[in-house]
Amino acid sequence: MSQTNQRPPTPRGLPLLGNTIDFVRDPLGFVRESVADTGDVFRMQLLGKDVYILAHPEYVETALLDRDTFVKLDDFKIAFGDALLSVHGDQWQRQRHAMEEFFSPARIAEHAETMTSVAAARIADWGNEEHIQIDQLMQAIALENLFEVVLGHSVSEPQLTELVETANTLNLWFKPSSWALPEWLPTPARRRFQRGSAEFRSIAQTLLSDGETKDADESLLARLAALRDAPDSEFTESEVLDQVVGMVFAGHETTALTMAYALHQIGSHPTVAERVYAELDAVIDGQPTPADLRQLEYLDQVLNETFRLYTRRTRASTPTHRGRG
Template sequence: MKSTPPTPDGLPVLGHTHEYVRDAFDFIDRAAEAEGDAFTVRVLGSGEITVLAHPDYFEQALVAEPDAFRKSDDFDLAFGEGLASVEGEQWQRQREAMEEFFYPGRIRSYVDEMASVTATRLDGWDDGETVSLLTQAKALTLENLMATLFDRPLDPDGDAELRQAVADLNLWFKPTSWVLPDAVPTPSRRRFDRAVETIQSEARRMLDEREAEGTGDDLLSTLVEQRREGAGGLSDAEIVDQVGTLLFAGHDTTALALTYGLHALSRHPDVRDRFHAELDAVLGEERPTLGDLPDLDVTERILTEALRLYPPVHTIPRTTTRPVTVGDYRVPEGRLCHLSIYRMHRDPRFYDDPGPSVPSDGASSRHSRSVTPTRRSARDRGRASDDGSRCWRRPSSSRWSASGTNWSRAILSTSPRR
């Protein structure tokens, strides 16, 4: 009989809680170096968690045997009945209802609106001003998403309640709350609950407008029209939860990619100079268009490398539905598994230069599946590239500075330390 994955040495009762909460990334790196690609940690509040950190294990859990690895309860907490949390027939039905909004032709229709929104935000930056990269990137990507998908432009200097609510969706997953039962109302969890209420209220308001005033061609209008036509439309609850899902998954990840890309450029002036030279050569003084993206090779490689080094979603949680063999080990039914994207993307076995740098050509992969297999990676990378080329199109004399080396922390997404 195969053995269960090994467990690193830990403290009585507390297990690995302190190390995991203090710096999950550092702990996972050290545990993987000591124990291998599959190991189990013990964290108060979560119990035993089996960490999987090999491309073959990702392929098994996400592609070959997804029925053996269901989405964890964390998805329900964050996204309700949204596309990110449902599975099976419901996932397929929701995907079919929404997928037209992410086809290349539809994305091309967003370009002018995104250019206008981005120009408005960048025009608010003064020469010599110091800005928070993350704050500005999140504001920009949220404004673009609301304008293009929901036809709901945001006031660049307003809509503070909605902006704060979207930012607070991450708070349920703060490490300091992981060690406590879900019923314990920590300050971050109370803010998370208020954020969900605010976003759901805004979603219902927009939905009521579409129902009362007729439909346009934005996402909510299309979902309402599908239901009117009896085309297997989504319920009100599903539509409301799509808004929350897209507001978080559709802007937070892109904002983090932009932030980490700029952070990396600030540390590699040679790459930054190549980046600006490419923008000058391809765009000149013109706004970028979707047709320019194939010619922005350096920009694409910078974003791809930033996504590898600092994956906005650092871990994919799954729960086993039956005993399952993973490599040389047997993982029991009901075990929470963490597929560690962060660890896999920095493994020297899979990349020639896996460390925290942004070489001009990026780190070359040695494994055919060393980039996490997902259904939406290409779509997200395209949106990030489009937002990136717009946001980063500044005079070539622009410079960024950054301090500190331990720059990221693990919550629901890979967020900078403050």
């Protein structure tokens, strides 16, 4: 992307309101039409602010990798406080260093048995159901795994149902009808988000206080609690609680959506389904292990195709840089 002081073009809009109404009515449709009319980079005018849209893979890659030029949206800081996904600079480096061990291949492999057991228990009754809501079931699997593996806490069925409902509210801060409006405006979606965020912070507070985080090697929450209590640590309790909300927001829905879309694609293509099932029967004997994954080459292709079909579309329509207008 060449250096220039000229701002990108702006789609036609209304006086004062700019593109707000068109964006709120149909965000993806508006972006798609604007890209066709103005090109792969354009400036969307919302109430009191400009949002720059990058709709080309190379531009998105630049925005994701060039941390000095493209900073994280203010909305993430407002919504998630000092969570890893909202901070930058030295604070991001400190948090990432403290947490990266828990997301290494070796550590993930240690929890493979737990993750497969959670999935097996979730799908055990599928054969008895005439219809299943695949997106909700995948969300339950992802969220239960997050609590078991990352937070080191088992959840009951009633708790999981409530957690799924509460987790859904964490997306509401970024609902177009709210996101396009000034941050200080208390929209219904933002109020629901605040209640959900407070609920997860309360859960984390309970886990930190009830003695379930004694072993710092067992869960990420336990490690963060140990860092908080260390004499020379820069971690505060508020920062630890923010991590829980951020992890729930970033750590379960993307996984759930990937699984749901992959299963949808498999179910929509019988020949693909036959090859997937045949490969699973040939490779897996009993409970799946991390070693099995390296042999599931066709399943890996299916997942990569799922990313290609759905993830790139999402990235191409995601605002990546914001300025004040």
